[in-house]
Amino acid sequence: MGEELKMDDETANWPVDSQYSDDLATIKAFYKAMPLRVYDENNKFVKPENVNKALCNAIAEIHFTLHHLYLPKKLPPQDSFHTNIKQILILQWGKTTMSIYMSDPHAGPASTMKATHHMPPPTEAPPSKRLHTEEQTATKGKEKEHN
Secondary structure (H helix, E strand, O other), rough: OOOOOOHHHHOOOOOHHHHHHHHHHHHHHOOOOOOOOEEEOOOOOOOOHHHHHHOOOEEEEEEEEEEEEOOOOOHHHHHHEEEEEEEEEEOOOOOOOOOEEEHHHHOHHHHOOOOOOOOOOOOOOOHHHHHHHHHHHEEEEEEEOOO
């Protein structure tokens, strides 16, 4: 008799496009879904089914690791890079933009349209930045205490 595999709720209820649901059903008992850590402006978790919409045209702080590998024996020598996203903090929700092909051509050239990707930085540091800065100020010139 085969061992019965138990699946966590997150994996069992993972949102997926209907065209892939059968494929996912065949493999999801062998894996555990790990949602991307995406948080909105109020530090609330963004559910996996809402991540794409939340990130569209948004300004975000992305925490990631970057790994570099140099392969000198290959001809020509090569550099290889690999990243892992750790978490995403949405600093400002994206604004819906209209495609220049869908806009009224009589309104003027596309360059006069208000762009959403060249906005000034937020006036207040995001929560993770504030915590890091506060920690530096509190421990500056002192030894950190370890319990």
